[in-house]
Amino acid sequence: MDKKKQTVAMLFLASSTSIGASQIIQSNGSNLMDFTQGMLAGIGIAGMLLVILTIGRYNKRSQ
Numbered sequence: 001m002d003k004k005k006q007t008v009a010m011l012f013l014a015s016s017t018s019i020g021a022s023q024i025i026q027s028n029g030s031n032l033m034d035f036t037q038g039m040l041a042g043i044g045i046a047g048m049l050l051v052i053l054t055i056g057r058y059n060k061r062s063q
Contacts, residue, residue: 008054015047 022040027033 004058008051008058011047011054012051015044015051017044018047019044 018040022037022044025033025037025040027037
């Protein structure tokens with residue numbers, strides 16, 4: 001596996017883990033936990049979008 005594919009795979013894994021962690025956290029009305037849950041979900045979504053864009057760009061160049 002070349003370096004670029006490995007980097008994209010690690011970004012995908014980190015993003016999906018971040019989204020999973022945001023779903024596991026229970027806020028119980030705490031503002032700090034709500035903020036943390038939102039940040040984890042946002043970072044995960046942004047990472048997934050970056051993975052999609054990177055894969056699309058990589059496939060376009062390889063054609």
